[in-house]
Amino acid sequence: MQRREFIRLVGGATAWPLAARAQQRNVATIGVLVRAAPGWERFWRLFPQALRDLGYIDGKNIRFEFRSDQGQMSHLPELAAELVRLKVNLIVPWFTPAALAAKQATHEIPIICAACGDMVGTGLVESLARPGGNVTGNSSLNAELAAKTVELIREIVPSAKRVAALANAADPFSKSFLKQIQLAGEATGTVIDPVMIHDAEELDAAFAAMGGQLTDAIVVQPSLPTKRAADLALSYRIPAVCAWRQFPRDGGLAAYFGAEDDMYRQAAVFVDKILKGAKPADLPVEQPTKFEIVVNVKTAKALGITVRPAILARADEVIE
Incomplete structure (x- = not known):
């Protein structure tokens, strides 16, 4: 072999791992931390797609470290700490408990909330306009929307004078949730009758108690097991609403919510800005500008409720 050819081949062989290492250094690691509540699959489908639309390809210039609490909210702090140990470039939490766990785990790594309720009230940010610290993202307005659900249930069931607010004690957001519902009441x-539960095992007893207290309707906090709540509400023949799209799809009566698809796409925009050098403290929190109503007419019929045509005309989705 010619000496010149040998040098070229050896040089090329050396350059390959150097190029690979350089490429690896240019791959941003995005930690994704989800509370396994109904609807997380939709987020996990739309968020990576939104990143692809912005030119971020998994395995090429980004990679994901995905962590789910598998339905056990108590696992979130440990999972957040694991992402910090992996030295991810940023963390994208889905749902308020995941965001709070991420913030507790790090004050340095940027955190982009995909959809979190009352980010000021829960201490995630200092203000919506100037978040401060390492957290920004999307506020889903769930506390304020919870109040709107009281108005919605009164429209659908005008006779409802006593409404239970079913809250998740393990979720710090429950304080804002209950406050807004009390104001709406x-x-x-x-x-308004506050009903606080600490875990999914208490749902059955809570519904039995509400059924015995002549509860006219229920507003369900989104971080609870909404499918089970919808099933129990139907079995006890109590109209139930929630500020979450999935709830009526799982058999609940209705939902009023901010368009979460837009929030997931906006989360990708936040990620893009952070990876290009922006700081979370300087990026104002975004709030939904579009709101949707979903009504499950099948559930309404099972409960003996006739939903007025005017409400159905306003609904973005009617489940027959």
Whole structure:
């Protein structure tokens, strides 16, 4: 072999691992931390697609470290700490408990909330306009929307004078959730009964108690097991609503919510800005500008409720 050819081949062989290492250094690692509540699959489908639309390809210039609590919220702090140990470039949590766990785990790594409720009230950010710290993203307005669900249930069931607010004690967001519902109750002349549970095992007992207290309707906090809540509401023949799209699809009566698909796409835009050098503290929190109503007419019929045509006309989705 010619000496020149040998040098060329050896040089090329050396360059390959150097190029590979350089390429690896240019791959951003995105930690994704989800609370396994109904609807997370939709987020996990739309968020990576939104990143692809912006030119970020998994395995090429980004890679994901995905972690789910598998339905056990108590696992979130450990999972967040694991992402920090992996030295991910940023963390994208889905749902407020995941975001709080991420913030507790790090004050340095940027955190982009895909959909979190009351980011100021839960301490995630200092203000919506100037978040401060290492957290920004999307506020889903779930506390305020919870109040809207009280108005919605009063529209669908005008006779509902006593409404239970079913809250998740393990989720710090429950305080904002209950506060907004109480305010909505005062505004609409509705008696609000707070019902706090600590885990899914308490759902059955909670519904048995609500059924025995002549509860006219229920507003369900989104971080609870909404499918089970919808099933129990139907079995006890209590109209139930939630500020989450999946709830009526799982058999609940209705939902009023911010368009989460837009939030997941916006989360990708935040990621793009961070990877290009922006700081979370300087990026204002985004809030939904589009709101949707879903009504499950099949459930309404099972409950003996006739939904007025005017409400159905406003609905973005009607489940027959």
